Structures are given as structure tokens and as C-alpha cells.
Amino acid sequence: MPSFSPRYLLAVPALAGSLALLASHPTTPTVAPDPDNAGLKLPAGFGALKVAETGGKARHLAVTPQGIIYVKLNRVKDGKGILKLQPQANGKATVAGGFGDYGGTGMYEKNGYLYASSDHAVYRYKLDAKGDVVDPAKPELLVRGLKVGSQHESKSIVLDNADNLYVNVGAYANACQEQDRTRGSKGIPNCPILDSAGGIWQFKASQANQTYKTGTRYATGLRNVVGLDWNPQDNQLFVMQHGRDQLHDNWPALYTDQQSAQLPAECMYAVKQGDNAGWPYLYYDPQQKKKMLGPEYGGDGKKEATGNYIDPAAAYPAHMAPNGLLFYTGTMFPAKYRNGAFIAFHGSWNRAPEPQAGYYVVFQPFKDGKPSGQWEVFADNFSGSAAKTASGRADHRPCGLAQGPDGSLYVSDDSKGTIYRIVYNAKK
């Protein structure tokens, strides 16, 4: 530990001064990136810093208007399932305690409340004027009794602008087979999972003790959504689906290893009430640009699905596991990013023996509330190297996304628990 020096005392007023500057000019680029940009590869003009090392499985995160960062941990660590990170003058943050004795994924802040989810329930906490949780030990239980199986357990959450809460309930299966993930096992007709999972449920954001009975199945036929966000431009819910796995493993006569690694697309859907995206009956083939009948339901890789199912709004390479979606509304980044979407791809496992892919944050341009133009890799090298991406043994795995009050982009990593902050420092 370095010895105490009077120089640090001198530094305090200087830091306080720069803080005041930050507060009065929230877009002033004063946050210094790490010399190595936190190990990330970014477009020119951008920089990144490691805000904090939480050491937990950091799933989604939220940043309050005061700059306090709340991080939801997948598993409770030292008795805490939510960590509070207090911002420091240098743009980093220190872990300043935590609360919530449950693991989970969802973390969202809106209108003075912090919303959090376990794998069964959704809670909220009142925030005070400083962005602190008023009563960390007593959250309001908003929704309880959500279905959870041994896969796709996350209950991701987002709010619209009309006091509604949207909750993903992932399907506890790959493709609703009689025997899950078993070679040759047929799909169950009228998949019974869909009554309580495989979709997005809508609840009231400010009403206690809601259940399936008082909520609405807002959209169905979505296998598992981890990243979702409300698009403020066309006032609509957008979700990222984790597409089905194991076309080759379970149907080796119909799909090769290579096809299985490239099928199906990971899809973005623009969702309206009553929409059905078609899981488990279909998957989306990004080469043919068609909705294909799943092999569990009589498909063979050539037959198209029939029925009233929505098309994806955009499609991305297979199995990359989109875990975070954020519409960027800040002014720190150049104009092209405004109202576009950032997507955190957690990285694949279901491409073996082909090389794995993902482990990066993508930017999808939008125009008038719709995807417009080709997506691009925005922040890369979370894995640490091309070899670590290919093997799937990534150092870090991007999961959650949040926008800071100054327009910084925050990214959580649920492998080592690193919290990243991406800033734009060049002249626009």
C-alpha cells in the first residue's frame, strides 16, 4: 500500500473542481480512459475504462441520474444480490455495499425507483434524491410466482412510459420436445410451455403482489429473451431472442455441424401486444431469410413455416446469445449512434465443434424507430484474444448495458464481474 502523501490532499480540491465542471457540463469529455482502453477494441475516438471489479456474476445494471451504478448479481455474493457502486471523480466507482438476498438478472431504473428481478419474482426499491435506496431491506414485491426451470431462468425487465412493466419468462426447453434436447424426440403439439413461459408478460409497474392471473401474456413464441428495451422513438418494445440450439445434435440426418453452427439467426423482434414469434414451431434462417418449420414439427431444413407469426426486425449470427439491448439516447457519442441500439452478445457455446463467436457489443443503426442499415461490431475483445473467442474460454463476457447521465455506455461482465464504461473523447 502506498504511504500517505500531502499531494493527495492537494488533489482533492482539484477533483472537486472537475466534478463541478462535470455537473454543469454533463457532456464535457473529462473521463480519462484506461491506457489500454480496458483491453477493448473500439471505433476511433472512443475510449474505455474498467469502472470496478465486482467479483460477482454481474448480469444487468442500471445507472441513476446521479451516476450511482446498481448491479444485479446472478448469484448472491457475501449475502448480497445487488451491488451499489459509488462514482468517483476519475470516472471509476467503488463498491459501496449491497443488498437483496436473491440472485437474478433484471436491473432497471426509472422515475425514482430501482427495479430488480430474481428468477421467480420482480421487486422495486424507492430511490431518494441522491439516488440511494431508501429501504434496502424492504423491497416492494411487484410480481411473484414466475415459472423457472433448469434453463433460461433469467427474468429480464423493462418499463414503458405508461407505468407498465415487461418481464421475460424464458421457455424451460430447447424446442418443446417430448424429451428435451434428445435426438429424434418430436415436438409436443400446442406446446404446453407457452401458457406460462416462452414469452413476455406485462404487469403494472407500481402494483404489489401481481401473478400470472393479474398479468397479461403480452407476446408469445419467444424462446428466451434476455436483452430487451423500450424504444422511445416509436414507443414500442424490442426484444432479442436466444435462438434454438442443437439442430445437428438432435437431427443429424437433416443438418450438418456447420449448418447447426450457423442456424438459426439470433433475432431482434419489435413486439406489439398479441404478437407470436413462432417458437417452438419455427426458426429463422438468415441465409434464406425465411421462417422455417422446426424439425421437431415436421421440418426438414427446406419447408417454410405457415401461420401468423411475426418476422424479425433484424437478424444476427447464430448462438451468440444477445443478453443486453439498449437504445442510446445520449449526446456524448456522435450523432449516428443516437436512437440506435447497442446489443451485448454474451458469446456462443452451441457452435462446437465449429469456432465459437460473439463476446462483443454490437451497434445496430436505427431510423425512425426501425433498424436501418448493417450492424457493426462496436466494442470487441472482451474475450481477451481471437483464440479465446474461438475456444469459448473468454476472459470476460458482456451481459448488461446501461447509459450513464453523461451519455457514457456501461457494460457488465458476468464472468469475472468487471464493469466497463465506454466514453467518446474526440471532437464531434
Added chain:
Amino acid sequence: MTSKHLVLALGLASGVFSLQAQQRLAPKAKAKPTDKADPALQAAMTRGAVVYKNVCITCHQADGGGVPNMNPPLIKTTYVLGDKARLAHIVLAGLAEPIEIDGDEYKQHMPAQAYLTDQQVADVLTYVRNSFGNKASAVQVAEVKAVRATLPK
């Protein structure tokens, strides 16, 4: 009797299920049956590698390291290096409970692979028990056959 009960019963009978499952075994200083000169073992390893690539590799990965939070690693765990009957039972009947290895939980169910022949199961388990840094005795066809005989028809 459900397959879950069978797995439990097997685990209890061998007396290692819950305790040793908590941590990986330290590698043994001497491993006897993996003599490079053993042509029967080498042949089983070659055949087992093919089964592994066709059946196991997606979930357990090319390096046997599994997938965090989902599919358990096959590297120096008691599941792999311990009781062979229990291991063969997992392949034939699947495993429908979360397991914990080195403090990490793995939740995804293992589907039953009963369509594999006794020879294929013996080969792939011999391969797994002697790959990824593992060294353990080969699994014989008769051992797989005995486990299959206990499965519900």
C-alpha cells in the same frame, strides 16, 4: 422407479454422490491402465473420440471444459473419474438435476443417450476418462450392459 431415483440410488450405493461431488479429485500420481502400448485401449480411444465429436462435443466442448452455469466440465471430476456404473448411468438415462463442481452450479439437464450401443458408451467413456488431463481405467462393454439392464423398459 424414475431415472432420477435410480441415479440417486446408485449414488447412495456407491457412497460418493454428495460429498465427493463437491470438488474435483486431485490427479493421481500413478495411473496404471493407460499404457500407450495397450492396443485395445488405443482402439477404444480412437472410436470413443468419434462418438464424443458426434454426441458430446456441443455441450461439453472440445476441451471437455463444459459451459459455465450450464454444462459441467469433464475434467478431473469425481463424476468422470469415480464410479463407472454411475457414469454409464448418466449417459444412458440422462441427469435431470443441477450439480455443483468446485462451487459452480451446472443446471442444464443431460438428455439420455440410450440409443448408443453398449460398445459406443464404453468407448466414449473410456475416451473421456483418458482425455482432457484425465487418467482412469477403461470402461468395458459388460459394465455398460449391466447398467443398461437396470434401466426401466
